[in-house]
Amino acid sequence: MKKMTLETLARLAGVGVATVDRVLNERGGVSPETARKVLLAAKLNGLNRILPEAYQHPWRIEVILSANGSYFFKGLDNHFREIASALGYRRVTLHRTFIAESHPERLAAHIAECAHTRDGVIVYAQDHPAVYAALVSCRERGVPVITIVTDLPDAARLCHVGINQLQAGRTAGLLMGQTLKTAGEVVVVSGRGDYSAHRERIEGFRRVLQLRFPQISLKEVLAGQDERQTIRRLLGETLKKNDKIVGLYNTGSGNTEISAELENHQLLGQCVYITHELYSLTRRLLHNGCLSYVLDQNARQHAQLAMDIMLKKLSANQDADIYQSGKVDFNIITAENCD
CATH class of the missing domain: 1.10.260.40 (lambda repressor-like DNA-binding domains)
Known part of the structure; x- marks a missing residue:
C-alpha cells in the first residue's frame, strides 16, 4: 500500500x-x-x-461586558483573562467584547452572531426584546448562555452568576437606617433602569426604609443612567434646593462626581454615604471618613464561577441550578476592613 x-x-x-x-x-x-x-x-x-x-x-467562549469604563467591569475583564490564561489556549479561546449599555440592538446582534461562532456565551445584558430574541437563537443552536451581574429571569439561559441584588439593596437600607441618628431625607442615585440589578437594589433599599425606618424619607431616585455628567447635574440640582438630605445611596457608577457634589454642598463626611465596589477611590473615601459603607460584589468570584459552570456544561454536559450554582456573596466594607 x-x-x-x-x-x-x-x-x-x-x-x-x-x-x-x-x-x-x-x-x-x-x-x-x-x-x-x-x-x-x-x-x-x-x-x-x-x-x-x-x-x-479549545472551547470558544465569548464574554460580553459593559463598555462604561467602570472599575468593576475593568476588573471583571482582567479576571476573565487571567482565568483563561491559566486554563491554557488548548482548552479555552476567550473572546471579549465591550458594548455600550445604550445600544441594546447592537448587543443583540452580537449575541445572535455568537450563536453561530461560539461554543458558549457569558453576557451582561439589559431587559430588551431584541436581547431576549438573540438569546433564543443561542438556545436553538445549543450554545449555553450565562447571564452575569444582572439577570434576565425570562431569558433562555443556563444560569445566572451574581449577587442577590435585592438583598444588597436591603442591606444598604438597613445600614442607612441604623447609622442615621436623626430623621431626614435620603437620595438614591441609580444606574440604568433597564438593568434588573439597579431596579432590585432600589426596591430592596426602599422596602427596608419604609418598613423599619419610617422617620427616614426617600426623597427621590435620580436616574443617572451611569452617565457621569448626568449624575453630577441631577445631584447638584437636588442638593441645591434641599437642605434636609442626611443620606445618599448610589446603586451604580459616578462616585467621583457624587463625592465632588457632596463636597460642594458641605455634605461629604456629614451625610451617610453608601455605594458599591471597593477600588482606589472608594477606599480613599472610606479612609478619609467621607464614605460610610461599600458593598463589594467580588468580581473575581464572578469570573471564576462563570468559567467553571460554562466548562462543566461544555465538557461534561453538566447543567447548573439557575440561581444557586452561580450565587456570589457580597462583602460589607468599612474603613476598618478596606485594606
Whole structure:
C-alpha cells in the first residue's frame, strides 16, 4: 500500500489539508465533528502513525461586558483573562467584547452572531426584546448562555452568576437606617433602569426604609443612567434646593462626581454615604471618613464561577441550578476592613 499523505487523507475526509494537520497534531481550532471525521478516515484507511486518543478543540467562549469604563467591569475583564490564561489556549479561546449599555440592538446582534461562532456565551445584558430574541437563537443552536451581574429571569439561559441584588439593596437600607441618628431625607442615585440589578437594589433599599425606618424619607431616585455628567447635574440640582438630605445611596457608577457634589454642598463626611465596589477611590473615601459603607460584589468570584459552570456544561454536559450554582456573596466594607 502506498504511503498515505495528508492530501489523500484530506480528500477521503472531505476537508482541507490544513484541517488534517490541525487534527493530527492537536493544534485546535477544529470542531469536534470535523475532528472525528478526520480520525475515523485515518483509522479506516490505515494511516501509519499514532493517532490522538481523543480530540477536543479549545472551547470558544465569548464574554460580553459593559463598555462604561467602570472599575468593576475593568476588573471583571482582567479576571476573565487571567482565568483563561491559566486554563491554557488548548482548552479555552476567550473572546471579549465591550458594548455600550445604550445600544441594546447592537448587543443583540452580537449575541445572535455568537450563536453561530461560539461554543458558549457569558453576557451582561439589559431587559430588551431584541436581547431576549438573540438569546433564543443561542438556545436553538445549543450554545449555553450565562447571564452575569444582572439577570434576565425570562431569558433562555443556563444560569445566572451574581449577587442577590435585592438583598444588597436591603442591606444598604438597613445600614442607612441604623447609622442615621436623626430623621431626614435620603437620595438614591441609580444606574440604568433597564438593568434588573439597579431596579432590585432600589426596591430592596426602599422596602427596608419604609418598613423599619419610617422617620427616614426617600426623597427621590435620580436616574443617572451611569452617565457621569448626568449624575453630577441631577445631584447638584437636588442638593441645591434641599437642605434636609442626611443620606445618599448610589446603586451604580459616578462616585467621583457624587463625592465632588457632596463636597460642594458641605455634605461629604456629614451625610451617610453608601455605594458599591471597593477600588482606589472608594477606599480613599472610606479612609478619609467621607464614605460610610461599600458593598463589594467580588468580581473575581464572578469570573471564576462563570468559567467553571460554562466548562462543566461544555465538557461534561453538566447543567447548573439557575440561581444557586452561580450565587456570589457580597462583602460589607468599612474603613476598618478596606485594606
